[in-house]
Amino acid sequence: MLSLEALPLGTPARIAAVAGPSPFVERMKELGLVEGTVVTVLRRSLFGGTLQIRYGNGTLAVRLPFASAIRVEPVSQPLHQHEPLWQAV
Amino acid sequence: MRAVPRRNIALVGVPNSGKTTLFNALTGARKKVANYPGVTVEPTVGVLANHAETIALVDLPGVYSLSPKSSDEEITSAALKGELGNVPPFNGIVLILDATNLEKGLFLFSQLLALQKPMLIALTMIDEVKRRGATLDDILLESRLGAAVVPIVGTKGIGITELKTKLFDHQHWRVPPMHLPPTASVEERIAWARQIASEVLRNDRFDERTERLDRILLHPVWGMVAFVIVMALIFQSIFTWSQPLMDAIDSGFSTLRQWIVGDAVAPPLVLDFLANGVIAGVGSVLVFAPQIFVLMVLVTFLEDSGYMARAAFLVDRMFGVFGLQGRSFIPLLSSYACAIPGILSARMIPSYAERMATMLVAPLMTCSARLPVYTLLIAAFVPAGTVGGFLSLQALVLGMLYVAAAVVGLVIAWLLRKTVLADDRTAFFIEFPPYRLPQWRNLLVRATMRMQDFVQTAGTIILAISIVLWALATFPRLEPRPGMSADEYRRAQLEQSWAAHVGRMVAPIFRPMHFDWQVTLGIIGSFAAREVFVSVMGQLYAVGQDDPASASLRAALQQQLSPPVAFAVLAFYMFALQCMSTVAVLRRETGSWKWTAFAFVYMFLLAYLAAAGTYNIARALLS
Ligand SMILES: Nc1nc2c(ncn2[C@@H]2O[C@H](COP(=O)(O)OP(=O)(O)OP(=O)(O)O)[C@@H](O)[C@H]2O)c(=O)[nH]1
Ligand SMILES: [Mg+2]
Numbered sequence: 001m002l003s004l005e006a007l008p009l010g011t012p013a014r015i016a017a018v019a020g021p022s023p024f025v026e027r028m029k030e031l032g033l034v035e036g037t038v039v040t041v042l043r044r045s046l047f048g049g050t051l052q053i054r055y056g057n058g059t060l061a062v063r064l065p066f067a068s069a070i071r072v073e074p075v076s077q078p079l080h081q082h083e084p085l086w087q088a089v
Numbered sequence: 090m091r092a093v094p095r096r097n098i099a100l101v102g103v104p105n106s107g108k109t110t111l112f113n114a115l116t117g118a119r120k121k122v123a124n125y126p127g128v129t130v131e132p133t134v135g136v137l138a139n140h141a142e143t144i145a146l147v148d149l150p151g152v153y154s155l156s157p158k159s160s161d162e163e164i165t166s167a168a169l170k171g172e173l174g175n176v177p178p179f180n181g182i183v184l185i186l187d188a189t190n191l192e193k194g195l196f197l198f199s200q201l202l203a204l205q206k207p208m209l210i211a212l213t214m215i216d217e218v219k220r221r222g223a224t225l226d227d228i229l230l231e232s233r234l235g236a237a238v239v240p241i242v243g244t245k246g247i248g249i250t251e252l253k254t255k256l257f258d259h260q261h262w263r264v265p266p267m268h269l270p271p272t273a274s275v276e277e278r279i280a281w282a283r284q285i286a287s288e289v290l291r292n293d294r295f296d297e298r299t300e301r302l303d304r305i306l307l308h309p310v311w312g313m314v315a316f317v318i319v320m321a322l323i324f325q326s327i328f329t330w331s332q333p334l335m336d337a338i339d340s341g342f343s344t345l346r347q348w349i350v351g352d353a354v355a356p357p358l359v360l361d362f363l364a365n366g367v368i369a370g371v372g373s374v375l376v377f378a379p380q381i382f383v384l385m386v387l388v389t390f391l392e393d394s395g396y397m398a399r400a401a402f403l404v405d406r407m408f409g410v411f412g413l414q415g416r417s418f419i420p421l422l423s424s425y426a427c428a429i430p431g432i433l434s435a436r437m438i439p440s441y442a443e444r445m446a447t448m449l450v451a452p453l454m455t456c457s458a459r460l461p462v463y464t465l466l467i468a469a470f471v472p473a474g475t476v477g478g479f480l481s482l483q484a485l486v487l488g489m490l491y492v493a494a495a496v497v498g499l500v501i502a503w504l505l506r507k508t509v510l511a512d513d514r515t516a517f518f519i520e521f522p523p524y525r526l527p528q529w530r531n532l533l534v535r536a537t538m539r540m541q542d543f544v545q546t547a548g549t550i551i552l553a554i555s556i557v558l559w560a561l562a563t564f565p566r567l568e569p570r571p572g573m574s575a576d577e578y579r580r581a582q583l584e585q586s587w588a589a590h591v592g593r594m595v596a597p598i599f600r601p602m603h604f605d606w607q608v609t610l611g612i613i614g615s616f617a618a619r620e621v622f623v624s625v626m627g628q629l630y631a632v633g634q635d636d637p638a639s640a641s642l643r644a645a646l647q648q649q650l651s652p653p654v655a656f657a658v659l660a661f662y663m664f665a666l667q668c669m670s671t672v673a674v675l676r677r678e679t680g681s682w683k684w685t686a687f688a689f690v691y692m693f694l695l696a697y698l699a700a701a702g703t704y705n706i707a708r709a710l711l712s
Contacts, residue, residue, distance in 0.1 A: 023158050023439070024516045029275040030154045031518070032192055032283075046309040050405040050415065050517065056192055057293050059303075061402040061415065063517040 004041065004051065004070040012040050013072035020069040028070070032056060038075060094142045097177050098256070099169065101201065102185030103193045104128075104151030105522050107213035110243035111185060112148040115253060119534055121430075123392035124525050125401075125419065126151060127437030130161040132168055132176050139257050146183075147176060150436075153193060155200045159439040169204060181207040181262055184236075188218045188225055189523065191290055195282035198234065203271050207262035210238045211252055216245070217523065223293035230289040235265040244528055296523040299395075303521075306399050316403055319396070321480075323387045324488040327460070328481060331379035338379070339641060342372035354578050355569045362559060365628060370555025373627030373642055374547045374620045377461035381543050384457055385536035388426050393527035397422070398519050405517050411499040412506025414438065414517040417447040421498065424454035425491070426539065428671045432678050442512035446505045448678055449688050450498035452666050455491045457539070458619040462662050463487060465623055469646040470655045494663055501691070543620075550618050558610070558628055561588035583629065602657040602704035608650070612658075615667045622662070653707035660703040665696035 007013050015037045018025050032055060033039070042059060043052040050063045064070060100108045104126030113120055116135030121128055129150045137144040149168055150161035157163040164173065171178035182201060186194040201208070210231075218225055231238040237255060241248030255261040269281055306312050350356045350364045391397060397419050405415030416438045424431030431451045438444040455463070464487070471486045506512070567582045583589060592606025599609050611625035623642075630645045646655070666672065666689050676685045 020516070026156060026275065027153065027158050030196065032279055034276045034279050043307050045402060045406050046313060047406050049409065050402055052307060052402060057295055058190060059521045061398065061405070061519045061521060063405055063409065065516040
């Protein structure tokens with residue numbers, strides 16, 4: 001298990017836990033970043049810190065309150081390209 | 090007579106789902122639409138009526154859930170609970186469901202069920218999912234949700250008539266069944282939303298055009314380069330695109346003025362009033378209307394393209410260093426058009442400290458009311474050459490003023506966040522909408538509205554001040570001596586007028602930067618509206634022309650202001666909070682006179698010191 005910030009670019013991973021100040025955690029879940037959702041980090045901003053992530057068919061910019069706020073587990077099986085990512089596996 | 094029944098209906102949906110577009114299409118309003126989440130931050134009411142009843146439609150800020158995380162979301166939650174004073178309780182809800190973002194919309198729907206209100210669903214952006222090659226089953230969606238679904242394309246007016254019919258037809262309004270127990274967790278609701286979305290939407294995939302553009306525009310290096318180019322292009326265009334039209338208006342007013350006063354040494358009072366009061370005062374400001382228009386078209390283009398969320402991502406890390414966050418970029422950029430909507434849109438920033446810091450520096454951004462002052466002085470005192478063969482030197486100086494304002498704003502924000510607004514580390518998030526080609530109509534409407542505002546200020550505040558100033562400058566009346574030229578007479582008249590007396594009395598305030606009484610009056614008048622400076626210069630300086638055929642204000646300034654004074658004036662306008670409407674909005678949004686007074690005082694001190702410093706440096710360098 002690793003933090004979302006440490007996840008290599010383009011590697012799908014499943015969310016294992018979301019932690020942090022409660023409004024932050026609640027908002028991330030409301031946006032669909034719940035346990036089990038498969039996310040991919042598309043880009044990091046210059047000097048890191050801010051991420052562009054993809055899940056489902058949309059993308060989101062996030063800077064976490066601390067690096068380990070979202071913990072993920074890389075997905076081992078290859079994903080089917082045109083299926084929405086959160087459905088696969 | 091029977092009272093017409095009236096229903097209050099709320100437009101609810103996640104941010105950027107197309108609520109305001111639909112609201113405008115239904116009511117004919119012209120509320121701001123743009124392609125980023127968090128555009129609408131205040132409720133707006135619009136009225137729809139047929140023969141039988143009236144519907145008050147309320148456009149609300151977008152929300153992701155009913156537990157608000159920022160103050161724009163709080164407004165919507167409160168309104169839905171009937172706790173917002175000026176918004177009456179709702180009889181029904183129109184849920185705006187963005188077909189490209191179904192899951193989040195359905196999650197919100199699952200929370201709205203608890204309100205037990207009759208609902209109607211507008212399914213927007215169906216053109217986009219179709220373009221992506223997906224199939225959307227709205228009949229199935231309707232039966233799965235238990236509420237009438239109307240597919241629409243708000244931007245093209247598709248489905249609007251149908252929706253309107255259903256709005257008035259009570260049989261389409263149903264209270265949907267509770268699909269989930271009221272105690273269901275966020276996780277359960279998300280799972281339910283995903284289930285429904287996967288049933289009704291097939292073969293949806295990422296938007297490829299957006300993918301391709303993001304690959305460049307969000308690239309760690311190229312993205313930054315593109316960011317700088319985009320900003321530079323804006324400033325270049327403000328200058329070059331609007332110049333021909335401005336010149337035309339300018340010479341139009343000059344001709345008119347010449348025609349009114351002719352060669353008379355001391356024209357009759359009525360004509361003098363028209364030429365030297367109204368035209369010199371108001372006309373000199375109206376010349377800048379094309380610039381405001383061009384600026385607004387460009388800013389609106391950026392806002393409606395989808396780039397704002399990307400820019401927020403690009404600057405987030407750097408803004409974080411200064412105690413702000415990516416979202417702060419949006420209020421700050423819109424403050425470049427006008428600080429008032431900028432300060433309002435800071436409501437989209439969840440953290441209190443970051444929102445306050447953003448609002449307290451927003452008035453430092455170069456709003457379009459400063460543009461006339463800047464362009465006038467730059468055109469008069471910066472040579473017209475180019476740098477590197479394509480970038481005009483004047484545009485470059487203007488660009489530097491814009492950048493410097495932003496840099497100072499960031500530093501002040503940093504100071505505030507280190508001291509009075511210290512707070513814990515915060516998080517940042519913003520959804521990336523797909524890129525969309527801005528609607529031409531939207532660009533024109535927004536730019537025209539801002540220009541109307543500008544013209545209205547010119548026709549009211551500036552006209553009033555011009556009249557007062559004209560009276561002060563015209564009395565006591567001096568009798569022309571024989572042999573005096575029109576110009577010599579005007580100058581002699583001015584020197585002994587009440588305006589000169591008043592001006593000389595207050596001029597010592599600006600002793601350190603050697604502002605003469607004319608400039609001093611211009612600056613003091615500017616506390617009503619910044620454009621007043623141009624109109625005061627137009628009245629007090631444009632009269633001293635040796636060549637009466639060219640009454641251009643620019644030439645007059647070159648003769649009568651020294652360059653160090655001109656640059657000091659620029660420095661003063663960069664920082665001073667000379668706008669009563671901004672003060673009023675700051676008071677409302679910060680909820681405190683203390684913060685408002687603080688903002689006013691720190692900006693005045695900054696302006697004063699900058700002007701004094703600039704004067705002395707420029708004098709040392711230029712002598
Ligand atoms: N293609 C397409 N674009 C749309 C449609 N409806 C709205 N848009 C665009 O979507 C963007 C967002 O529209 P808005 O009406 O501002 O959305 P909103 O829900 O009011 O957003 P907030 O006020 O931020 O909550 C704008 O760029 C619109 O032009 C639609 O049906 N189809
Ligand atoms: Mg809106």
